[in-house]
Amino acid sequence: YCLALLAELNLGNNALKEVPTVLGHLESLRKLYLFSNRITVVPPDVIGGLQNLVVLNLNHNQIQRLPPEIKRYIYGIVVSKILQHLSMMDNKLEEVPAELGHLTKLSEINLTSNKLSWLPQQLYQCKDLTKVHVARNKLTSLPELTFKHTLQNLTTFHVTQGIRALTKLQVVDVAGNKLSMFPVEFHLLSLKELYCEGNRFVHCEPMPSEQDAEVFSLKVIVMEVQQTQQDLLNHLLCKLSIIVYLSSGSCCALCLGPFLTTWLECVHFISLRKDMKMKSSLTIPVRALLCSYKCFNTDGHPYYGVATR
Ligand SMILES: [Zn+2]
Numbered sequence: 001y002c003l004a005l006l007a008e009l010n011l012g013n014n015a016l017k018e019v020p021t022v023l024g025h026l027e028s029l030r031k032l033y034l035f036s037n038r039i040t041v042v043p044p045d046v047i048g049g050l051q052n053l054v055v056l057n058l059n060h061n062q063i064q065r066l067p068p069e070i071k072r073y074i075y076g077i078v079v080s081k082i083l084q085h086l087s088m089m090d091n092k093l094e095e096v097p098a099e100l101g102h103l104t105k106l107s108e109i110n111l112t113s114n115k116l117s118w119l120p121q122q123l124y125q126c127k128d129l130t131k132v133h134v135a136r137n138k139l140t141s142l143p144e145l146t147f148k149h150t151l152q153n154l155t156t157f158h159v160t161q162g163i164r165a166l167t168k169l170q171v172v173d174v175a176g177n178k179l180s181m182f183p184v185e186f187h188l189l190s191l192k193e194l195y196c197e198g199n200r201f202v203h204c205e206p207m208p209s210e211q212d213a214e215v216f217s218l219k220v221i222v223m224e225v226q227q228t229q230q231d232l233l234n235h236l237l238c239k240l241s242i243i244v245y246l247s248s249g250s251c252c253a254l255c256l257g258p259f260l261t262t263w264l265e266c267v268h269f270i271s272l273r274k275d276m277k278m279k280s281s282l283t284i285p286v287r288a289l290l291c292s293y294k295c296f297n298t299d300g301h302p303y304y305g306v307a308t309r
Pocket of ligand 1: 292
């Protein structure tokens, strides 16, 4: 209790297996470092009192997953609404709870070297984010959009923007994942740095399309993916979110018209230097949705259909 005014505490490089319960009394704490310990769980009753926390560093521990009863907390932490830096690099996380979206002051998040195969769409509610580090995980896609039911009026879908909502985003590190492309409108971000080596991006390799009833000259590229079941599930979830997206008044990348009964998943290739004004010679694939083959078959557009082989 003598430490009630303590603002910064570094307990890094110890052998702690648990978060010390005494921390719960340090109400003035703004920065807490617990990196390089052996912590497996962060109990909610301990860090719950830290309403003034701005920086939380749990790098290099063994935090694996959330016990179901504390789902409403973030990693067991009733996190202060003013948390700005959350770092959990090199743990064993398999998922990030949707409640992450409550951290509206979050400016930097580092989840590098975990076991994440997906991220919640609510990530895009953290509109102060400037840096997102999720390198060396198992991500197959980035979330496409955020949407939620309005409880008072179940007939209304409240749809917020996808990644484009993160207008302050400057640094994205997704290197060493399994991404096949970037989400819709990714190229409209004003990024300064993008790290994306070591993924499974689609590459441009024109091939003849199989033509059934409809006759058209497809521009098709090949996606070489040996998909595991988990990958397929993630792919399906991604498709599902696109369907919700489409049913909610978004529009065709080409004619800007609404989607009626059908849609085409396409991709376009974005030059970081030319299109995003970045200092990089990379070209990245970004998802785009077209409303119809009519649009797709018009000449001179940059969108390619995607084939899986
Ligand atoms: Zn169209």
